[in-house]
Amino acid sequence: MSDWGPVFVAVVLFILLTPGLLIQIPGKSRFVEFGNFQTSGVSILVHSVLYFALICIFLLAIGVHIFSGFSSAMADWAPVVIGVVLFVLLQPGLLFQFPGHHKQLEFGSMKTNGKAIAVHTLIFFALYCIFILALHVHIYTG
Template sequence: MPDWGPVFVAVTLFVLLTPGLLIQVPGRGRVVEFGTFQTSGLSVIVHTLIYFTLVCILLLALQIHICNLFSTSMADWAPVLVGVVLFVILSPGLLFSLPGNNRTVDFGGLKTNGKAIAVHTLIFFAIYSILILALNLHIYTG
């Protein structure tokens, strides 16, 4: 039976930590800005570090699992690394935004919108689920 814990944690953190949706650290004019739908390279880096920290705590330290019949004592880094890489690549507005504000796709505009966050979340969920659940990707450390 597949373990949906990492998928749930990764997707939830992706939504909550998408720069510009709820919070942006650092903001464009202040240290912290709320609900701006703006982003920057620096804020993606900061949010990625926060994402990495939280996903490590939740998946490696607390070992959150949903329906996992086979437990292992080894740390599985695949859910963490896949999530962090996808978080950076799919942060709306950094590399691309689908849909864009004025076009179907905006590239590198550093702006986002609610529809783009929803679409990027679905893409994140699909790719993450395929890699972690369908392909059963694991990176174990002793």
């Protein structure tokens, strides 16, 4: 049976912590900016650290599970590691943005928009589900 808890937590955090959608820390002109649809390398780093901390809390400390078919005494770090890597790589505007502002696909623009956030969230969801639910990737620590 599949555990949808990590998928739900990872996707919700991806949406909420995408720099520029709700909040950007640090912002372009102020420390905190709201809904500016901008990003930067530093803000992606800060938001990635926040993502890592929150996903660790929800998946490892609290242990959010939805319809789990098994239980393990060991901590599974795969949902955390995969989530953080995908979070960084799929930030709209960092490596690519689909759709872009002026072209269908833009690279390294450090800007985003609502459509790009929605598309990147769907890509994140699909890849995360493939790794966690379809391939059953696990990283256990002893």
